[in-house]
Amino acid sequence: MRSNSLYIPQPTARPGDNPGFDHLAIPAVGETRRPEIFDSESQMRDMPFGLVRVLDEEGQAVGPWQIDVDPEQLRAGLKAMVKTRLFEDRMFRSHRQGKTSFYIRSTGEEAIGAAQSLVLGKADMCFPTYRMLAWLMARDYPMLDLVNQIFSNRDDPLKGRQLPTLYSARDYGFYSLSGNVGSRIGHGVGWAMASAYRGLSDISIGHIGEGTSAEGDFDEALTFASVYKAPAILCVTNNQWAISSFAGIAGGEHTTFAARGTGHGLPGLRVDANDFLALWSATSWAAERARQGYGATLLELFTYRVAAHSTSDDPTKYRPKEEAGAWPLGDPIARLKQHLIRIGEWDEERHAAMEADFDKEVRQAVKQGEAVGTLGKSKPPVSEMFEGVFEKPDWRVLEQRREMGL
Amino acid sequence: MVQALNSALDTLLTNDPDTLIYGEDVGYFGGVFRVTAGLQEKHGLARCFDAPISEGGIAATAIGMAAHGLRPIIEIQFADYILPAFDQLVSEAARLRYRSNDEFTAPLTVRSPYGGGIFGGQTHSQSPEAIFAHITGLKTVIPSTPYDAKGLLIAAVEENDPVIFLEPKRLYNGPFDGRHEEQVKSWAGHPAAEVPEGHYTVPLGKAATVREGGDVTILAYGTMVHVALAAIEESGLDAELLDLRSIVPLDIDAIVESVKKTGRCLIVHEASRFGGFGGELSALVQERCFYHLEAPVARVCGWDTPYPHAFEWDYFPGPARIVAALRKVMEDIDGEL
Incomplete structure (x- = not known):
């Protein structure tokens, strides 16, 4: 019966409540089937309500989405994730020390960037969200360049023009980030259309958060991807929280985000994004589908945002402090490590040594960046402010630069 | 076209x-x-x-x-x-x-x-x-x-x-x-x-002098270039008409040169006046040509209303409004405005 009031969705737990995810009804490992890439969307309508999982609780790879991955690649993924986490924790502290204005961590979501970066090719382009540093780490982007960007110092590769963490790294397949969320997922579709237009086999992978999937940009991107059969992968990273708004505020109570594809005629897969192998398998499947001309796939990357949204909010003000620990799908680093150890390709000793190495590498990069200068202590030449507005500056820019005595 | x-x-x-x-x-x-x-x-x-x-x-x-x-x-x-x-x-x-x-x-x-x-x-x-x-x-x-x-x-x-x-x-x-x-x-x-076959370009940022004149400079673009030309004919004035062709990049040199020569400036556009591009043009002209100006920079624009259907020709800045503005801008600065 309709109650005489406006319905406002509420999360199951707020600060002071016991955290709980029982309402999520997570399918068991191995339960969700693996369709063929050439199956039509209408043959895959159950998929948005399943969950692609490979790793079980013991760290074994099981079920139809199991995939053979070279252990070297698995170790590369583990390294990228560990490096990302250590780096981000260090940069978070740098922010607290006033060395930068802003930082945003991807804690708990590192598998996404790491796996997809390794699965996709050098000529493919990622249109990332700001929680995908692991993509760059997996491709060995120079750590010092990251630090310099974050400190906006003299050696900032983006010349002090962009907010910390909003990187651009074309040679690493990483499209220019921006702070207005969602507005680049359509660029990914356009990129894929361009690739098809030119007869290339490159694909694009675009990301958006579950909160931002409420923007028109998302539906527009899906429409174009569907209409023109763009060789693209579109991902909704559902980390349960958009700052303080739970996924229900973006419509997550009534259906899955993967199911947003159905109305557009695009297959949607829900993927356990804390499961490195599930991400590897589902991304490979969608990439193959795109490359072979079957069109775009929507992936819902099901995860949990362990960290705050950014350095500007305190999550204990809007969700239970213990909620991250209660996330039923564990931690991506711990799970891949467990798997590697189980298959005899890794051990605690090597893990500890790797952590120590990365800790050293991070410290060294931060030290070098600090030697160049932290925010306010060093910056690129002010003339850089006037560069890059257009290919060639017009008289306004030239006059204003002169006005500043540059 | x-x-x-x-x-x-x-x-x-x-x-x-x-x-x-x-x-x-x-x-x-x-x-x-x-x-x-x-x-x-x-x-x-x-x-x-x-x-x-x-x-x-x-x-x-x-x-x-x-x-x-x-x-x-x-x-x-x-x-x-x-x-x-x-x-x-x-x-x-x-x-x-x-x-x-x-x-x-x-x-x-x-x-x-x-x-x-x-x-x-x-x-x-x-x-x-x-x-x-x-x-x-x-x-x-x-x-x-x-x-x-x-x-x-x-x-x-x-x-x-x-x-x-x-x-x-x-x-x-x-x-x-x-x-x-x-x-x-x-x-x-x-x-x-007359449009040639094949490839040619007209550079961005170069205004065209549609009509040379010494009395007053009119800055316009798009449809209003033709409307302004008709208004000049009606007014009998020796006005100079610049077609800006691109507003970014803007041919500031052509504008300044013309206004310094004529000492008067009228800006015409279809868009509503308040916050319109004419405001920017007017500011630039007074910043760069103030001591050459013999009258305030004037604007003839669409009114500050939504574009009205039945009132198309009441809203549209047609030749009559431009002629009236030209007459006013030609009055001596010490005279009645």
Whole structure:
């Protein structure tokens, strides 16, 4: 019966409540089937309500989405994730020390960037969200360049023009980030259309958060991807929280985000994004589908945002402090490590040594960046402010630069 | 002008395989104003195709294509419908080069019919040039003749930065001078209606002196160039008329030179006056020509109302209002204003 009031969705737990995810009804490992890439969307309508999982609780790879991955690649993924986490924790502290204005961590979501970066090719382009540093780490982007960007110092590769963490790294397949969320997922579709237009086999992978999937940009991107059969992968990273708004505020109570594809005629897969192998398998499947001309796939990357949204909010003000620990799908680093150890390709000793190495590498990069200068202590030449507005500056820019005595 | 634009697009598609055209109804049908007529048939489906009614999606995908290295030319069916694409143009296209330190650029061209005079009411008549001119990183071009339309459009597409290309729809089929009660004129016989075959460009940022004169400088673009010319004839004044052709980049040198010569300046545009591009022009003229001015800089613009349907000719800044403004601007500064 309709109650005489406006319905406002509420999360199951707020600060002071016991955290709980029982309402999520997570399918068991191995339960969700693996369709063929050439199956039509209408043959895959159950998929948005399943969950692609490979790793079980013991760290074994099981079920139809199991995939053979070279252990070297698995170790590369583990390294990228560990490096990302250590780096981000260090940069978070740098922010607290006033060395930068802003930082945003991807804690708990590192598998996404790491796996997809390794699965996709050098000529493919990622249109990332700001929680995908692991993509760059997996491709060995120079750590010092990251630090310099974050400190906006003299050696900032983006010349002090962009907010910390909003990187651009074309040679690493990483499209220019921006702070207005969602507005680049359509660029990914356009990129894929361009690739098809030119007869290339490159694909694009675009990301958006579950909160931002409420923007028109998302539906527009899906429409174009569907209409023109763009060789693209579109991902909704559902980390349960958009700052303080739970996924229900973006419509997550009534259906899955993967199911947003159905109305557009695009297959949607829900993927356990804390499961490195599930991400590897589902991304490979969608990439193959795109490359072979079957069109775009929507992936819902099901995860949990362990960290705050950014350095500007305190999550204990809007969700239970213990909620991250209660996330039923564990931690991506711990799970891949467990798997590697189980298959005899890794051990605690090597893990500890790797952590120590990365800790050293991070410290060294931060030290070098600090030697160049932290925010306010060093910056690129002010003339850089006037560069890059257009290919060639017009008289306004030239006059204003002169006005500043540059 | 429609044929000139079509010829520009045909030339671009012929010469550069990285150019492609898409927008609502531009493919098979050739566009609601026929600017893309025949291009799909001649150049193939993938060179000129229909897009969903999704201006935001059209702009977003074009930016992605441009970042890949193509030169997409997108049509927004009416400039009144460009606002769903505004975020993409402002937050993305305009800033991509700057924020990525040249790693990614957006050499796309956004064509859109704009302006009034066709009884299009609020949703088929607006002139949004000022909101684009305000955005750092965008260029805004407005032709007034067939010759310029072709040359400017080719130049716009060949730019390595995003260009908003506003086509005065009332000029599509003839040089409308604001005398709406008279019979519609075609471009036939107009000196700038002769359009060469093949490739040529008219550079962005170079104003055209449509008429030389010593009494007063009129700054105009688009349809208002022709309306101003009619007003000059009616007034009997020896006015100098500059057609700006692009408002970003702006030919500031031509403006300053002319106003210093005449000592008076009248700015004419169809868009509403308050916050319109005339405000910027007026500020620039007084900053740079103050001691040469013999009268306050004047503006004749659309009124500060939405574009009204039944009041088309009451709203439209026609020759009579321009003549009145010219008379006033010619009064001595010490006299009654």
